[in-house]
Amino acid sequence: MHIESLDYPLIQIPAGAFTMGTIPTGMRKTDPEEPQRSVQLDAYAIGAYQVTNAQYTQFVEATGFAQPPFWNDERFNVPNFPVVGVSWYDAVNFLEWLGALENIAYRLPSEAEWEKAARGHDAREYPWGDVWDAGRANTSESGNKQLMPAGSYPSGVSPYGCYDMAGNAYDWCFDWFHMEAYKYSPDENPLGASEGRRKVIRGGSWIARGEYAARCANRAACEPIRGLHSVGFRVALDL
Numbered sequence: 001m002h003i004e005s006l007d008y009p010l011i012q013i014p015a016g017a018f019t020m021g022t023i024p025t026g027m028r029k030t031d032p033e034e035p036q037r038s039v040q041l042d043a044y045a046i047g048a049y050q051v052t053n054a055q056y057t058q059f060v061e062a063t064g065f066a067q068p069p070f071w072n073d074e075r076f077n078v079p080n081f082p083v084v085g086v087s088w089y090d091a092v093n094f095l096e097w098l099g100a101l102e103n104i105a106y107r108l109p110s111e112a113e114w115e116k117a118a119r120g121h122d123a124r125e126y127p128w129g130d131v132w133d134a135g136r137a138n139t140s141e142s143g144n145k146q147l148m149p150a151g152s153y154p155s156g157v158s159p160y161g162c163y164d165m166a167g168n169a170y171d172w173c174f175d176w177f178h179m180e181a182y183k184y185s186p187d188e189n190p191l192g193a194s195e196g197r198r199k200v201i202r203g204g205s206w207i208a209r210g211e212y213a214a215r216c217a218n219r220a221a222c223e224p225i226r227g228l229h230s231v232g233f234r235v236a237l238d239l
Contacts, residue, residue, distance in 0.1 A: 001045055005101060006055045010045040011160050012239060018116045019123035021182055022217045032179050032219045039112050040188045046109050046117045047234035049150040049163050050082035050171065059094045070229050080149040082169045082232040088199045088224030091172050091233040109236035111175040111200045112190050119216035120159030127158035127165050132211045137167030139210025147206050166214035169232035170201040177221035198223050205230035
């Protein structure tokens with residue numbers, strides 16, 4: 001699948017179950033990721049890459065929407081870098097604009113959809129497997145100390161073919177974050193808490209310690225009104 005107006009590839013994820021969450025090991029604090037369980041999802045599609053500055057520029061120019069705050073910094077405004085500095089609401093506005101342009105209901109991925117696309121069916125720790133490898137992702141361990149072009153780490157691609165699901169920039173997800181969401185959310189198409197103060201972000205970033213933050217099951221959160229230099233987003237839609 002492809003969003004022609006953005007030259008943006010989408011990966012189709014088939015309906016079915018996957019293993020979500022973490023089994024506690026005592027090695028690190030994983031309470032928000034427990035209990036590990038089987039989750040059933042309907043079919044959906046998700047961006048092979050994060051939305052880039054060049055793609056977000058089309059939205060800004062077409063609508064007059066405010067530029068992200070970091071576009072005045074050459075470390076962040078390279079066209080093929082993932083766009084960062086966008087709040088959760090900014091991302092939703094972009095997706096509403098894109099949906100109206102193409103008459104398709106684009107949206108942010110749910111937390112569960114993001115995790116399935118990142119780890120596949122075998123409950124792996126990282127998109128590429130169970131062993132941390134700093135050479136497969138742009139995190140603090142890589143030493144780049146900045147964003148990299150989307151798709152710069154093909155050796156870190158997920159089982160379904162999604163890039164940068166570990167490192168570079170976190171992805172906004174649809175869900176409100178709750179520490180104990182997994183204890184109470186349904187096992188079929190979960191959408192997290194019904195309300196909250198922060199939205200889920202996933203995947204780690206260029207400034208985060210990847211061995212922990214870039215794990216497929218790791219959960220983080222940010223207030224939806226904030227735009228951080230380490231948080232971007234990717235497109236999703238129902239199939």
